[in-house]
Amino acid sequence: MKAEIIAVGTELLLGQIANTNAQFISKKLAEVGIDVLYHSVVGDNAARLAGLVETAQQRSDIIIFTGGLGPTKDDLTKETIARCMGKTLVENSEAMEQILAFFARRGTPMTENNRKQALVIEGSTVFPNDHGMAPGMAVESSGIRYLLFPGPPKELNPMFENYALPYLLSLSSDSQVVHSKVLRFYGIGESLLEEKLIDLIDGQSNPTIAPLANEAEVTIRITAKTDTTQKADEMISEVEKEIERRVGEFIYGYNQDSLHSVLVGKLKENGLTLSLAESCTGGLISHLITNIPGSSEVYAGGYVSYTEKAKVQALGVDPALTQKYGTVSEEVASAMAVQAKTNMSADIALSVTGVAGPGTVEGKPVGQIFIGVATATGEKVYSLKLSGTREGIQLRAAKYGMYYLLKELVNERN
Amino acid sequence: MKAEIIAVGTELLLGQIANTNAQFISKKLAEVGIDVLYHSVVGDNAARLAGLVETAQQRSDIIIFTGGLGPTKDDLTKETIARCMGKTLVENSEAMEQILAFFARRGTPMTENNRKQALVIEGSTVFPNDHGMAPGMAVESSGIRYLLFPGPPKELNPMFENYALPYLLSLSSDSQVVHSKVLRFYGIGESLLEEKLIDLIDGQSNPTIAPLANEAEVTIRITAKTDTTQKADEMISEVEKEIERRVGEFIYGYNQDSLHSVLVGKLKENGLTLSLAESCTGGLISHLITNIPGSSEVYAGGYVSYTEKAKVQALGVDPALTQKYGTVSEEVASAMAVQAKTNMSADIALSVTGVAGPGTVEGKPVGQIFIGVATATGEKVYSLKLSGTREGIQLRAAKYGMYYLLKELVNERN
Known part of the structure; x- marks a missing residue:
């Protein structure tokens, strides 16, 4: 089956947003083996949309539309497509009930133009909108399937996964x-x-x-x-x-795992707390870990010891070490991890010190990174030479740090 | 003048990337008053691309192509378009020199397929590629302008701004x-x-x-x-x-300013150093500030004092305060800022403590945020009630913090 995606919305043509809906749908269709051969974007203009529909009818078995299902005059997707296939719009009672319930919850009266959102093309399979008002729909005409979705990703994405994908899979003649x-x-x-x-x-x-x-x-x-x-x-x-x-x-x-989500999970599983001492990653690891709800159970806290002063005064690294070996060194990475672990009474600590660029530090080249891991049984230091932009080096150093921690946690458990 | 954008690349149809090039170009064209009426995406397929070109020729004065200018067999944009307009490809000597220079710098021999990247459609205005090998080009045929750009945004964006926009503006008949x-x-x-x-x-x-x-x-x-x-x-x-x-x-x-870039600039201007004590923002402010190259001149370092233990043990907040008022309180926000300033010998310090959600903390509701600013002249605490997701609350708390700091720096200067 050949599919194409037509996004309707002037905001896309003005460059105010990127067409992430086409990306999302394409990815999902690729996963189920449906080929997407074209994406198109057109503004809120009935004549130009109708032109695209005519072209699509010549080349695709499935035409997917996003956007233009809202209550305003600009929203003309379903009206235009219905006209292209000689069908009318009918009110869908479930959608209407949902719209009325929405306004009831809000305690405000429903304005008449909202009624428009409950209209669907006659003969449609209706996809409920669990996160908004306008339902999606699928309708067949002359052997072509037309699928219509609301534009906001938070409405479209779950609707597509929960209702449209099962519908599309059911079409597949080999029922695989x-x-x-x-x-x-x-x-x-x-x-x-x-x-x-x-x-x-x-x-x-x-x-x-x-x-x-x-x-x-x-x-x-x-x-x-x-x-x-x-x-x-x-x-x-x-x-x-x-x-x-x-x-x-x-x-x-x-699947949806990330290094930080797995790390927080493994710490919980092992009943361990973590502290951090970040230099060149500048708080990125801390930021990623605290993105995970519930990370406060396992994350004691951290230092962003960006300068020598912070490493010595706040974190408590021995100044003899920073002076002898430099702040970007194995020895200081190790001491940073030990101090973070001790000061915050954590079970395990991670440190990163290095040169993210663009300039060198203490004669050390851009990309030189030392990562320290301190546990109850001692310290390890990893040395890395990374390349790329400042941001790229920071991200990779942060991810390597979390990866080494994970390895430590898995070893500890065994 | 009516324009449309055609992106060439199977990776877009598989959903591996979003069509951010179309967004970027659309935004730039909107700024100079050129209307974009369509975006299209097609895979690395000559026949389907030629079909799109034919359609575009019926409706647009300017057709902009992105992608498919590279050295491999998949890259077929310029060959296909040249064929559509009955033109041939010729080698561009400047582009060839640039490609040879690139390989000379690398110290590796140039493979023959890279020579393909120096080919342009005959009669083209050539746009140099300052960040890669394949040049862009503009060519006119039967009154229609065809503009071709490489796909990687880091090559396309500066090429579009520096070479293509002046070319397009020079076309405008009213020369405005x-x-x-x-x-x-x-x-x-x-x-x-x-x-x-x-x-x-x-x-x-x-x-x-x-x-x-x-x-x-x-x-x-x-x-x-x-x-x-x-x-x-x-x-x-x-x-x-x-x-x-x-x-x-x-x-x-x-224009391109961000709160963190302006903040780093203002600190430099005033010759001041900053330290941070972040609780619910979890290192986000530190991460944003250290994204700015050269931030180490003004950023001493910070604490992510995520737990009470970290606030008391590492940062040195008086435990009588956390016990009496709770960790999410005006008093603790103020003490956190003072401790961060003192411990890191900074001129100014910012603290954030609050509830990012999803759960409440110490009976304080989600979205309750206290922001402390400590300077040579004393401390201020701001109280905020934010709503939204955990990530949204963290982001807004971080931005409010930097905004209050900026206000402080402007006041201090006056």
């Missing part, structure tokens, strides 16, 4: 299911990972194995297509085992 | 210039700002005044269109003065 699992790696580059798995990647067509590098991390998506979910999971599991056998030490998580 | 200035606000909401300026916003057509809310901040873009840059700047300046008269106290910066 497509299942994916993402393996998340750290501490290994994309090219080395690919090298170690190249025979698997080249040899497999079902499940497919797709590596992707993003945000200084590498992921592998395993996708299986078969007739039951259980069989798909078994197929995935078999490939996963082989990948794990070869490069399992670099896998830190799965 | 369009100039914009962005005013950046903090401490005032979009609706209140609009209320205070509604007569100006409604009454003006040139310059136009456009408010926009984004990332917990409000901006106003003033855009003037006239025959010289100087006149445009004068027109903008006149409106700006009136806006400043009404809401000037909330303006913190202009």
Whole structure:
């Protein structure tokens, strides 16, 4: 089945927002094996939208529209598409009830133009909007499926996942299911990972194995297509085992995991508290960890000891060390971790000191990073040479730090 | 002049990236008064791209292409477009020299497929690539302008600003210039700002005044269109003065400024050093400040005193205060700022303590934030009640903190 996505909204053509809806939908359709061949964007203009619909009808089996389902005069997607297929709009009672309930909760009267949002194209399968008022819909005409979604991502995304994907999967004539699992790696580059798995990647067509590098991390998506979910999971599991056998030490998580979410989880699991002493990462690790709700159970706190003064005066690093070895050194990284652990009475502490650039520090080159880990049983220091922009180096140093902590926690448990 | 943008790249159709190039170009074209009526995305497929070109030729005066200018077999944009207009490709000597110089710097031999990147459509105005190898180009055929750009934003964005925009402006028959200035606000909401300026916003057509809310901040873009840059700047300046008269106290910066970049600049200007004590913002302020290269000149360091223990043991807040008033209190915010200032021998210190959610803390509601500022002359504490998600509250608390610091620095100077 060939699909295309048409986004309706002048704000996109003015560059006020990026078309992240097309990205979201494309990603979801790729996962279930539906090919997307075109994206288009058009403004709130009925004639130009109708022109795009005519073109799309010549080349696609599924046409997906986003935006233009709201209550105002600008919102003309469903009216225009209904006209293109010679159908009328009818009021959907469930949607109307939801709109009335929304205004009742708010305690304000419903204005007449909101009634428009409950209209759907006749013969539609209606997708409820669990996070807003305008429902989505799917309707068939001359063998082509038209799917319409509201523009706000917080309404569209769950509607697409919960209602539209099952609808689309039910269309598939071979009634096969497509299942994916993402393996998340750290501490290994994309090219080395690919090298170690190249025979698997080249040899497999079902499940497919797709590596992707993003945000200084590498992921592998395993996708299986078969007739039951259980069989798909078994197929995935078999490939996963082989990948794990070869490069399992670099896998830190799965699907929606992040290094910081896994780290907070592992600390909770082990009943340990963490403290930090960050220099060149400037608070980034702390920021990532405190993004996770409930991190206060395991995160005691941290220092951003950005200057020598902060390292010595606030953190309590011996000034003899910073003077003898420099602030960017193995010795100071180790002392920073020990001090953070002691001062905050934490079970485990992580330190990062290094040169994020653009300038060098104390003659040390940009990208030189030392990471210290202090535990009950002693200290370890890792030395890294990273390249890239200031921001890139900060991000990778932060992620390496969390990765080393994770390894420590896994070792400790064993 | 009507323009449209065609992005070429299968990675867009797979949802691996969003079409931020179309957003960037649209924004730039809107600023100079060129209407963009369509965006399209197509994969690395010559026949489908040629189909889109044919459609575009029927409806646009300017067709802008992004992506597909690289060295590999997948890259087919210029070949396809040349074929559509019956032109050939010729080697551009400047581009070839740049590519050779690139490989010479690297010390690696140039592979033959890189030579392809120096090819341009015959008769093109060539846009040099200051951040990569493939040049951009503009070529005219049957009254339609075709502009081609490389896909990576770090190559496209400066090329578009520095070479393509002047080219496009030179096409404009009325030879008018369009100039914009962005005013950046903090401490005032979009609706209140609009209320205070509604007569100006409604009454003006040139310059136009456009408010926009984004990332917990409000901006106003003033855009003037006239025959010289100087006149445009004068027109903008006149409106700006009136806006400043009404809401000037909330303006913190202009154009590409951010709260953290302005803050680092003001600290440098005043020769002051800063330290931080963050609780609910979890290191976010520190992270933002250390994003700015050279921030180590003014940023001494900070604490992420996430727990009571960290506030008392590491930062040195009097435990009698945390016990009597709770960690989320005016008194503790003030003490945190004083301790951060003293411990790190800084000239000025900022503290944030509060409840980012999702749970309450010590019976204090989600969104209750106290911000402390300690200077040579004493301490101030600000109390805020914010709403939204955990991340939104953290971001707004961080930005309010930096805004209060900025106000302090401006007052100190006066």
